[in-house]
Amino acid sequence: MTHTHPHTARHGAHHVLQHAAESGGQAEILDLDAEVLAEHIAAITAWLPIESAPHEIVDLGCGTGAGTFALVDRFPEARVTAVDSSAEHLHRLREKAYVEGVQERVRTVQADLDAVDWPDLGTPDLVWASASMHHLADPHRALRTVHDILTPGGLFAVVELAGFPRFLPENAPEDRPGLEERCHATGERYHAEHVPHRGADWGPMLTAAGFTVDDERTVTVNIPGDRSSAVGRYALGALQRLRHRAADALSTDDLAALDRLLDTDSPHSILRRGDLAVRTERTVWAARRNG
Numbered sequence: 001m002t003h004t005h006p007h008t009a010r011h012g013a014h015h016v017l018q019h020a021a022e023s024g025g026q027a028e029i030l031d032l033d034a035e036v037l038a039e040h041i042a043a044i045t046a047w048l049p050i051e052s053a054p055h056e057i058v059d060l061g062c063g064t065g066a067g068t069f070a071l072v073d074r075f076p077e078a079r080v081t082a083v084d085s086s087a088e089h090l091h092r093l094r095e096k097a098y099v100e101g102v103q104e105r106v107r108t109v110q111a112d113l114d115a116v117d118w119p120d121l122g123t124p125d126l127v128w129a130s131a132s133m134h135h136l137a138d139p140h141r142a143l144r145t146v147h148d149i150l151t152p153g154g155l156f157a158v159v160e161l162a163g164f165p166r167f168l169p170e171n172a173p174e175d176r177p178g179l180e181e182r183c184h185a186t187g188e189r190y191h192a193e194h195v196p197h198r199g200a201d202w203g204p205m206l207t208a209a210g211f212t213v214d215d216e217r218t219v220t221v222n223i224p225g226d227r228s229s230a231v232g233r234y235a236l237g238a239l240q241r242l243r244h245r246a247a248d249a250l251s252t253d254d255l256a257a258l259d260r261l262l263d264t265d266s267p268h269s270i271l272r273r274g275d276l277a278v279r280t281e282r283t284v285w286a287a288r289r290n291g
Helices: 007-024 025-036 038-047 066-074 087-100 139-149 179-194 202-208 230-249 252-262
Strands: 002-004 056-060 077-086 106-110 125-130 155-161 210-222 276-288
Touching: 007 276, 025 038, 025 066, 025 087, 025 230, 038 066, 038 276, 056 066, 056 087, 056 139, 066 077, 066 087, 066 125, 066 210, 077 087, 087 106, 125 139, 139 202, 179 230, 179 252, 202 210, 202 276, 230 276
Parallel strands: 002 210, 056 077, 056 125, 077 106, 125 155
Antiparallel strands: 155 276, 210 276
């Protein structure tokens, strides 16, 4: 493996943060993820063991297009079919394609990848799935479907997250050191129940679906906050979503400290901190369909 290198007044705040997390918040987080991690996504696409430049690419669970546009840049002769279940995500993606002037090379398809029958996605040379396969109820069936639609010799790239990124130093915030790790621990328990395939080892599952795993790589991400003005906003959005998952399991003191971080008008706001960084890991499997 190669290594390269979130009583009444309280209830009101919870309601506001929950609403932010559920109404459009996911799309904004995906956009920020794409902006902050652009170099890492580009590096993964550059690493893919491509034998010949692909002409047809499918991006499964494309979100708002982080992978789609990285693939468009990496393979200038290719067309990309971007697939997602969210009409809002696909609308944002199409708007970006027009802004970038690549609308003729990007097709969007709204589809439920848990459905038994997928829409016609052609016979792609490359299929990309970043942080999407773990959301499926039956990923084993989806892997077999990808195998069947790929061109013989085509490549399937699965990118998986280690979990929510970390943003704060261990001793922060100063009044509740270790707060972020406690939030993550409660969030992990939620995901273990509701998203059991997140963080899975996809290698054996790819092999069982008929693929040959050509290579596997873990990319370590550590981006200081001063590298990008988006890091603070990324941290804010990610911790808002994490609060929604962890609120019921946190102590009163931890929840109050977290709300101070998430209050953009507070002097303790995470947007005012100069010690943020984005720390996470992503693992990518490059699997090939044999002839």
